[in-house]
Amino acid sequence: MALALEMTGITKYFASTDVKANDKVDFAVEAGEVHALVGENGAGKTTLMSILYGLVKPDSGEIKVDGKPVVITRPDDAIRNGIGMVHQHFKLVPSFTVAQSILLGMEPNRAGFLTPNEENRAVAELAERHGLPVDPKARIRDLPVGMQQRVEILKVLERNARILVLDEPTAVLTPQEVAELMRVVRNLSKAGYTVVFITHKLLEVVRVADRVSVMRAGRNAGSKAVAETTVPELARMMVGREVLLKVNKAPRQAGEVVFAADDVSVTDVRGFPAVTRVSFNVRAGEILGIAGVSGNGQTELVEAITGMRALDGGRLVINTKDATTLSVRERRERGLAHIPEDRIHVGLNLDTNLDENLIVSRYRLGQFNRAGFLNRRSMRDFAADVIKRFSVAAAVPGGGISRLSGGNMQKIVIGRELAGEPSFIVANQPTRGLDVGSIEFVHRSLVEARDRGAGILLVSVELEEILALSDRVLVMYRGQIQGEVDPATATEEQIGLLMAGAHPEPASAAGPAA
Amino acid sequence: MTHDRLKQFDAFLIPILAVISGLLVSVVLVLLTKTSPIEAYRILFVAGFGCNDLTHCALFTTLERATPLILTGLSAVVAFRSGMFSIGQEGQYLLGAVVAAWLGYAIQLPPVIHPIFIMTMSMLAGAAYGWVPGVLRVKLGVNELLVTIVLNAIAVLFAEYMVQFPLRSDPGATAHSPIIDLTAQLPTFLPGSKWGVGFILAVLAAYIVYVYLWRSTPGYEQRMAGQSKRFALFGGIPSDQAAIRAMLISGALAGLAGSIEILGVHRRIMQAFSVGLGFDGLSVAILGQTHPLGVVIVAILFAGVRLGAQLGLQLEAQIPRELGGTMIGLIILFVALRKFYEGNIERTRNWLGRFFNRGQSRPE
The missing domain is CATH 3.40.50.300 (P-loop containing nucleotide triphosphate hydrolases)
Known part of the structure; x- marks a missing residue:
């Protein structure tokens, strides 16, 4: 032809x-x-x-x-x-x-x-x-x-x-x-x-x-x-090399509840309700996936959980303590880590160097703070450590990060957030825009954190990702939890219907966890 | 060279290119006065930076005049770096000056203690005046740019009122306050100029501002909040506190500028004291790449060009001294065109790279 x-x-x-x-x-x-x-x-x-x-x-x-x-x-x-x-x-x-x-x-x-x-x-x-x-x-x-x-x-x-x-x-x-x-x-x-x-x-x-x-x-x-x-x-x-397309993970060993959302409502930037009366909890050692078409309240829900947006109603509990009105800093001190969906404008500050990016959530710790002055040597050591452990190619301690690839940027974010062994990790679209090799890395890191005993809330619009990683899956539609499915048995069609707003069949309907 | 190095290099290169472009375009204006540009620039330079002997030294006068510019420039640097577009330096500077002129004669204190006390009070006054737009911004979301514009206007009228009435010393034609006590005056180094302790304080302030912003944790908070509000929020940096702290420091620096101008140079406040030194601080900060070192260099350059235009061009070559202001205006204009330079620097660099055929393989 x-x-x-x-x-x-x-x-x-x-x-x-x-x-x-x-x-x-x-x-x-x-x-x-x-x-x-x-x-x-x-x-x-x-x-x-x-x-x-x-x-x-x-x-x-x-x-x-x-x-x-x-x-x-x-x-x-x-x-x-x-x-x-x-x-x-x-x-x-x-x-x-x-x-x-x-x-x-x-x-x-x-x-x-x-x-x-x-x-x-x-x-x-x-x-x-x-x-x-x-x-x-x-x-x-x-x-x-x-x-x-x-x-x-x-x-x-x-x-x-x-x-x-x-x-x-x-x-x-x-x-x-x-x-x-x-x-x-x-x-x-x-x-x-x-x-x-x-x-x-x-x-x-x-x-x-x-x-x-x-x-x-x-x-x-x-x-x-x-x-x-x-x-x-x-x-x-x-x-350019063999890629593991499937995620290998051991069966879930769920422990204590590390996070609970109780009747949470949130409004979006324009003042419209974005999340309405959502309740669920996340246990240690499990990945809870939230599926849904982009724009159904996931962003606002994550912002509310991580302290970047105020709640309209409801309660949040992180590690058995009420966190509803805590600041971002206080939530992080209680064990929260956050991998944001927008790594360029939220997760990183491209105008400054790698070292300063890596300490944003822990610059007050004695390790980096000597009587009000930054300890630049230990900042540099920390950067070198993250680069090594997460093999961030092309990054150097003290160097700029604006020219790194998306995958390497995300490694920096993940390296920072997973350092210090957080007990509750919120990951929102953690592989958006990443190549196959980086996706594999991100997935492995999350599963490792789960096996270490962290509770993970995974929000993603990629259904395959949700199904591959999650131990339990909630589907969000128009700011509400439309239903819960078991990723081991659910079909794409079943979830797709929930994502489009259909009501779950009575048999598979699981009430939101209290 | 690595990319980061190149960027640092450009931070120096761009202002230098802007100054050269400004001076080149000014040549056209000089030609309109039928003077040789080379001769005009020689006169300007000698009158602005020349030094015959220690008591007839234009450079010292330039340094004296650079002092308030350094401090108001630093004031702008602290605000800009922290994401506050405050142009309130003029008002804070005037309040600092009024406080200094008043306390200079109204209270009696021993030497050394007296100026230190006055400068502290001037800084507090400036800080308080900077606090207002900061709090309005943080609590009510009012644009700090608009608030500082309004506060500047209020400060100008307030200073004028203070000079005309409460502080006025005699009913002469031009209103001014009494000369401040000898104990309050800041010492100068050499006769022939008012170059003195104030300049040392300004340079010291530049160093402190640098260490504070780039080496301390509160400075880190301010810079992160200034560069990316969302990132600061995400990381748990208290941006609101950082913004208010920035405005307090910014106000204090501008207040100190006003204080030194009274204690070290004029010894009193007179009517029409406001000649825009606060606004000049903005230009100095921008041309100085919002960096303390750049501010010190540019402040001296500005003061020298002004002095050279005033004493050299006007008196020796009969060229109106406004040419100095025009030159500075052109230089600022060229700095604002930094995108133009960035593009051309990059293009030149590529062209040179190809010219010398250094096509080494580039790592990803």
């Missing part, structure tokens, strides 16, 4: 970070196929696609669309050449209707006036034509994430794209929505569209793609037909 897209010798060097994001990358996609582009974070997938879409200017290399060389310097050029992109973070205006969003900038008009009826009709027709039903009059803010994504896809189709680039499209979806997206992608391919599907989840590659290209360290590590490869082989190509 003819090539729809051919990129040859693409090179891009970022001087500001001293990274060769793309190094003579060749990338070819056949017309009408679904082509998965996989790779660790920082492997150069996003840079390659940003170059294709005109967001980043390459140092060298050329792009051919349908066999003809094209010059793409801005997104307009890409769109004119039939390339459309659906970004990971949707670029939609919440107060717009579906029709307004899709036709943005190309609205039909009558003597300069908008014609809403015509807009709605045109969008309904478009949706019909592609078998992607949407309500043209619905407001974006009222739509579930899967629907918003559909709007983005229609927006690209309306602009006559023949090649669709989907950047990590499943990251924000429930399993049901993922299945629906897979169906849509297959149909688009059947209708003659070419789809580039960027992902780091290898199981999705097998489910949806015809061919796959693996990026590693700025180079194309190989392209293969999906039928001729396996998940372990792809993982090895991505990381």
Whole structure:
């Protein structure tokens, strides 16, 4: 079959970070196929696609669309050449209707006036034509994430794209929505569209793609037909070594209750209720997983537990003592550790060096504090120790951390939080954006902490992660615990339904632990 | 060189490039007065930094005038580094000056004790005036920038009132307070300038501010809270206390500046005492990369350029002394364009790297 897209010798060097994001990358996609582009974070997938879409200017290399060389310097050029992109973070205006969003900038008009009826009709027709039903009059803010994504896809189709680039499209979806997206992608391919599907989840590659290209360290590590490869082989190509995809852990040895939430309610930044009357507890030696689609109150719940946000109601107990109104410092002194979801803005301070980052929660201890002055030697020793124990590549004591990879940054956060053997660990999205090798490391660290006797609250939108690590699983939906499931027996579908707001079957319904 | 080293190097390079750019653009202005720029800059430099003999030394006058700039600059550094965008130095400086002018004649104390007591009281006054925006920020979330602007205006009028009425010594044409007692005056080093103990105190303050911010745990708290509020909250750093402490220290430093200006230079307060020395501290802090060492260097540079413009350009070359202020303005403008320099420094570095073909393999 003819090539729809051919990129040859693409090179891009970022001087500001001293990274060769793309190094003579060749990338070819056949017309009408679904082509998965996989790779660790920082492997150069996003840079390659940003170059294709005109967001980043390459140092060298050329792009051919349908066999003809094209010059793409801005997104307009890409769109004119039939390339459309659906970004990971949707670029939609919440107060717009579906029709307004899709036709943005190309609205039909009558003597300069908008014609809403015509807009709605045109969008309904478009949706019909592609078998992607949407309500043209619905407001974006009222739509579930899967629907918003559909709007983005229609927006690209309306602009006559023949090649669709989907950047990590499943990251924000429930399993049901993922299945629906897979169906849509297959149909688009059947209708003659070419789809580039960027992902780091290898199981999705097998489910949806015809061919796959693996990026590693700025180079194309190989392209293969999906039928001729396996998940372990792809993982090895991505990381460059054998990877343990399964987490090995011993049966749970649950002990005392280390944390209890009792009837907890929290409001979000805008003052709306985010968590409503949630109760559960975490025991020593177990991992309690909280599953749920992102934005269902997990962030606020974690902030309330860790002391970064005040409660609206209810009680918190850490190690048998009431912690409802304690400060972050007091909670940490009682054995709390916190691995935050945003490691760059919350878990670390990129403006200062490694040593000062590592002492943020313990700079008052005698080890680092000599009569009000920082003990810089012991800070340095501590940094060297964390680097060694957690093998943080490329970090040096006293050095900056802003240029470390996401995986190494997370190792610093985990190294700091697990030092001092905390009894209760809150880990929120601990592997977000990390590559396979780093994920393996984070999972192992958490399981080790559990086996040592710590109680762990694991909050993640990655269902596989929750199922692989947790001893018990709660599903959160719209600020409430929708149900509890046993990860050993639960199916993805069962959890997916709870994540989407369905009520648990009476048989498996377990009341929130008191 | 490692990346961290390069960044430190740039911290020096950028202000130097800004100064050079400011001086180059000023050449155009000098040419408008039909004077040779080389001659103008020579006169400016000699009048600002030259030294004929120990009693006719422009440099000493420059150091005298740099003293309040160093202290108000440090005041801004402490606030900025702690995440408080306070521009209240002017008001705190004026309160410190009013307190010093009053206590200088109103109470009798033995020498040495007298100025120490006065400076302490001036620092307390400045600190109290800095505490107000700090508390409003922490307790009510009021923007400290707006509060300090308003408090500055109040302080200017308050100082003017104090000079015109309660502190006024005689009904002459220009209002001023009585000369302060000899016991209260800060000693100067040499005749011919008021360069004295105040300068030593300012440099000492710069050192103390450095040690406090970068070596002490309270300073660590302030810097972390200033660099990333969310990180500080996450780690359990009491940001609110840190912010208030920053405002107290910042106010005290500006108050000390006002005190030294009275005790060491003017010996009294007169009407129109406020000439914007507090605001100059902001420029000094920004051009000095909000670092105490940078503040000391830039304060001396500013004072010298001003003095050179006033005594050199105006008196010798008949160029209006406002040119000095314009130069300083241009330099600040170029500092504000630091992104421009960063981009170009990086580009030049890459170009040089390619030119010398030092394409050694770069570690990840």
